[in-house]
Amino acid sequence: MTPGLRRGLFLAGLAGFLAFYLWGLTGLPGFGHYPGPYGFIINSIAVGQTKATGVVSAVNFEYRGFDTVGEEFILFAAATGIATVLRHLRADEDETDSDGAAVLGEGASDTVRLAALLFTGPTVLLGWYLASHAQTSPSGGFQGGVVLATAFVLVYLGGDLVTFRRISPNDLVDSAGAVGAGGFAAVGLTALALGLPYLDNFLPLGAKPGAVSSSGTIALISFFVGIEVAAAFVLITSEFVRQTLAASARSGA
Amino acid sequence: MSVLPADLSLPRAVAVVTPYTVPTALMDALQIVILVLVAAGATMVVLTRVPVRQVIALSAYGLLLALLFLAFQAPDVTLSQITVGAVVLPVLLLLTLSKVRKKEK
Numbered sequence: 001m002t003p004g005l006r007r008g009l010f011l012a013g014l015a016g017f018l019a020f021y022l023w024g025l026t027g028l029p030g031f032g033h034y035p036g037p038y039g040f041i042i043n044s045i046a047v048g049q050t051k052a053t054g055v056v057s058a059v060n061f062e063y064r065g066f067d068t069v070g071e072e073f074i075l076f077a078a079a080t081g082i083a084t085v086l087r088h089l090r091a092d093e094d095e096t097d098s099d100g101a102a103v104l105g106e107g108a109s110d111t112v113r114l115a116a117l118l119f120t121g122p123t124v125l126l127g128w129y130l131a132s133h134a135q136t137s138p139s140g141g142f143q144g145g146v147v148l149a150t151a152f153v154l155v156y157l158g159g160d161l162v163t164f165r166r167i168s169p170n171d172l173v174d175s176a177g178a179v180g181a182g183g184f185a186a187v188g189l190t191a192l193a194l195g196l197p198y199l200d201n202f203l204p205l206g207a208k209p210g211a212v213s214s215s216g217t218i219a220l221i222s223f224f225v226g227i228e229v230a231a232a233f234v235l236i237t238s239e240f241v242r243q244t245l246a247a248s249a250r251s252g253a
Numbered sequence: 254m255s256v257l258p259a260d261l262s263l264p265r266a267v268a269v270v271t272p273y274t275v276p277t278a279l280m281d282a283l284q285i286v287i288l289v290l291v292a293a294g295a296t297m298v299v300l301t302r303v304p305v306r307q308v309i310a311l312s313a314y315g316l317l318l319a320l321l322f323l324a325f326q327a328p329d330v331t332l333s334q335i336t337v338g339a340v341v342l343p344v345l346l347l348l349t350l351s352k353v354r355k356k357e358k
Contacts (some may be wrong), residue, residue, distance in 0.1 A: 056329045057329075130332065138328040138329045138332075139329060139332060140329060142333055143329060143332035143333050143336075146332075146333060146336040146337055146341065147332070147336050149336070149341065150336050150340050150341065153340060153341065153344055157344075233341055236341075236345065237341065237344065237345065237348075240344075240345050240348040240349065241348060243348070243352055244348050244351050244352045244355070
């Protein structure tokens, strides 16, 4: 195939793609004009039906809860995959706690240490708040989980690798991830055992929309998702940190 | 739970008036400004050639994206974007760069 022919093929394909793309664009609704009807239906019935004022969470954990189980297990499988590959790569190397900590710990400046110290507590609080208030605010387990994991990253950024490893031991992180992912699935199976559809909201919804105790399984699922997401992100970060550590130990730095 | 009430007539868009309602023109202007900033930020990330600096640019770009999601009324996505796009992803990339650099020495 000559370069000329190749370019011709590319240009023909590009022209075809552009034609269809522009044709497709003309059929779209105007910017900001939602054609409905599902959004309108959800907006008008969700709060009354689920007693959750955080309608995004109601959609995620109730109306399309089965999709969210799938997304949850995508993250779970990705974190498990990373841990499997990286732990296998590291298997032959000695654990180098104190030396490695000294190597990496010296890098952080006092400013970074102070900022990390100041932000760690509020970050834990914010993450916990987000994960436990899915039913009343536009937050939820995923947001809460990643914020909680950020608190662990802050401890590492503060230069304290020993503390980072002490608060995120493999066994604890692994089992927290399993409990979170399994808990979500178990909530769905409990509904099945009660003779209801999978993931049906079998808990009392509470009388008052917007109360923390309202919305039944939405709050419970969000809590499990928070645990799983925090564990998955801590696991990934932790494995990456140990990779860097292994490399520095090997090079004798 | 999942069954719609039989007499539900499909509701249309209802103008929601809250204490936080902002004039439409102002919101449009805000959205346009942030869209332009995001385009500029993405270009900046691509044009940054030094890997470590590129990661920092990517982190700043992540914050711009978070602003974009906020302006388009998706506060839940904003929260995820701030932590994943501006913190966790750059940290993972920096750790990777650090490992690669040590190997090269």
